[in-house]
Amino acid sequence: MKKLLLFFITLSCVLSTYAQNTQGKSDDLGRITLAAYVPDQIERMPESARSILSNKLNQLISQNGIGGSNVSERFIITANVGVLSKDITATAPTMITLSLDVTLYVGDGIDGTKFASTTVSVKGVGENETKAYVSAIKNINGNNSAIQSFLESGKAKILKYYNTRCDFIISDAQSLANQGRYEEAFYKLSGIPEASSACYSKARAAIIPIYKKHINKICQVRLMEAKTVWAANQNFEGANKAGDILSQIDPNSSCYTDVKNFVNQIAKSIKENDKREWNFIFKQQQADADVLKSAYTAAAAYANSQQPQAVIYNVRGWW
Secondary structure, three states, X not given: OHHHXXXXXXXXXXXXXXXXXXXOOOOOOOOOOEEEEOOOOOOOOOHHHHHHHHHHXXXXXXXXXXXXXXXXXXXXXXXXXXXXXXXXXXXXXXXXEEEEEEEEEEEEOOOOEEEEEEEEEEEEEEOOHHHHHHHHHHOOOOOOHHHHHHHHHHHHHHHHHHHHHHHHHHHHHHHHHHOOOHHHHHHHHHOOOOOOHHHHHHHHHHHHHHHHHHHHHHHXXXXXXXXXXXXXXXXXXXXXXHHHHHXXXXXXXXXXXXXXXHHHHHHHHHHHHOOOOOOOOOOOOOOHHHHHXXXXXXXXXXXXXXXXXXXXXXXXXXX
């Protein structure tokens, strides 16, 4: 029991340090994150205003520490805009004044569940309707108390999602791992926010056996590659090439004993035939806390490797 308690204390410290080192980046793992989404359903919105609205939504989530990478984001912040009034001034030059109702939404963009919404009214003035539209959108104030309350409500609903669907998320990740899609499994598990403490702990416990399966597979592949290289060129140069491949193998993997035996075989052959010493530096085994850090790295690499795609989210019935 004491060993288990010590493990979780150490694990907590490592993950806390990891989170601090990455705090403030838009693609942090383990945080509640939203993707900004401007749908085509907003009628009569000028394209330039659409771009400004997207920037404004990104600004809102960035200011509140919930900006995501937009790679496979499930939860979104979106908006609908309605024109309340349009007035033309009698001044020279003529100016157009627009009054807009901007309704913001947070929800699950995959299954189409709306979590929270709020409406703010803004005005804009411009030499033409497009400029007036842009001016109004720019006047959305992220410090507005209604917007702040709306975002907090949305975050609470996202936490509820993780708390109620935790076992399913973990099972899904384990299924991905069984298909050999380890990095994707790490990404799914590492995306569970720390604020969902119970699910967060379950996910971290699930990562370790998946990671060990991952490194076991890599070990077998790399060991075979190294043996092929050595068989083709059994001299000092071949030994170095094989060693470069073997150095990529995690010492926690199940076949590391075979790696050591193979290294000894190469060293013995080089000494007998080339009359030289060939030394291979073995890595130290990692603690479970370090394994989690490695899994986080693999998850981040997976996220970065995904090409951003134009995602069409499900917002039917939101307005």
